[in-house]
Amino acid sequence: MKSVFAKRLFDGDQWLINRTVTFSGNRIVSIEATDLPKCSDMDVVDILAPGFIDVHVNGGGGTLFNHTPTLSALEKIVQIHAQFGTVALMPTLISDDYTIMSQAHDAVCEALEQNMAGILGLHYEGPYLNPVRKGVHNEFQLRQPNEGILATLLDVSHHGKLMVTLAPEQVREGFIEWLVSHNAIVSIGHSAATYEQAIAAVESGARGFTHLFNAMTPLTSREPGVVGAALQTKTATWCGLIADGHHVHPASMRIAIAAKGCEHMMLVTDAIQSVGSNETEMAFLGKKVMRSDGKVTTEDGTLAGSDLDMASAVRNTIFLTGRTPAEALQMASLRPAEFLKIDDQFGRIKDNYRASMVALNNDYRVQKTWIDGHVAWGH
Structure with a gap:
């Protein structure tokens, strides 16, 4: 299981504040409202959006x-x-x-x-x-x-x-x-x-x-x-x-x-x-x-x-x-x-969607990219 804390999450439909997105393998398993990151080694990003x-x-x-x-x-x-x-x-x-x-x-x-x-x-x-x-x-x-x-x-x-x-x-x-x-x-x-x-x-x-x-x-x-x-x-x-x-x-x-x-x-x-x-x-x-x-x-x-x-x-x-x-x-x-016709897998950050996401800063520049749950770019 891996998790990312997003100060702002765009889930494909709406903006949400302070959300922890957890994924396992290539799938998202949960999105929780949390005021702070759950652990010190968790990725913390300004914006998380569908890749x-x-x-x-x-x-x-x-x-x-x-x-x-x-x-x-x-x-x-x-x-x-x-x-x-x-x-x-x-x-x-x-x-x-x-x-x-x-x-x-x-x-x-x-x-x-x-x-x-x-x-x-x-x-x-x-x-x-x-x-x-x-x-x-x-x-x-x-x-x-x-x-x-x-x-x-x-x-x-x-x-x-x-x-x-x-x-x-x-x-x-x-x-x-x-x-x-x-x-x-x-x-x-x-x-x-x-x-x-x-x-x-x-x-x-x-x-x-x-x-x-x-x-x-x-x-x-x-x-x-x-x-x-x-x-x-x-x-x-x-x-x-x-x-x-x-x-x-x-x-x-x-x-x-x-x-x-x-x-x-x-x-x-x-x-x-x-x-x-x-x-x-x-x-x-x-x-x-x-x-x-x-x-x-x-x-x-x-x-x-x-x-x-x-x-x-x-x-x-x-x-x-x-x-x-x-x-x-x-x-x-x-x-x-x-x-x-793949919007049942891509385009949203929701339960059971593909863990293919992009972390952006507040200027909408890419900080990190995950493809199917694996880091494809960034640290």
Whole structure:
């Protein structure tokens, strides 16, 4: 049994004062109101909150998953992002050939079979994307889906979570339903779809929108586009938001959150290998990218993923958008857990939930991270 005394506890729903959280193995067993720590060697923290969940992580610590789609790369990425409060993530493979997709699939399946802490599943970002909205993706890797080949890359859903970002106008009718029938979570992104096409994709089972505003048709007066569909609330969908101040203007973030509601907005990083490293220039899918002023770009200025971590995303959401700390913390934990349908295990500090938590100081900077009851970062 291990215990942590929190001067302030955000349990995923509300703030509580002076609480002792006790956990055994990978589960929380009790939360008690106590005026003081029960023993002198107990961890005492300013703020204890549910650990962050990131559904869009390309790399970290000098490692890009596309470059090294291996078990050791996954371990490295989890280790790096733990220092920023991330306790569970979806390693993300940017559009690549089927050989690399297969290697990534095998590595993630092995990680899931070994119950590797911090790995939830696999996110294929592409390759079924629209070249018109390709962003930094290599156009020669974008293609139509081949269900025969693809079927061999979907059984990750038997072990963990599977997420596929696609452009609905680039796939045949019925393809989204086919993916959903294989337990894939479909997200719309890198798309030139009309509003009507995006809404039809949602009605077919698409559940999310990848990095809202970026690489998708904008909201205009006579064509609401993918952004307009994303901000609809009739059907429950979740929007990934890169809150770094570069991908989305703070005013646009405020407008989107006001329209969609915090309950269906989730913070994502889209982090590449620069996060947790000192590199300023690095190779990226056959290109060179530069890191400067909190962003990473190709030589022509195209954003190449991000240099964002989840703790910074939380702080930015509080200070750039004016949302409450509770709302920002939920957007980093409970909302992505709901999107992935794992909110019975993650996103709250409650009895029998996973002991995956983050200790923060009063400036919302990470002091310590626990993943499944074990210290993943901090002392």
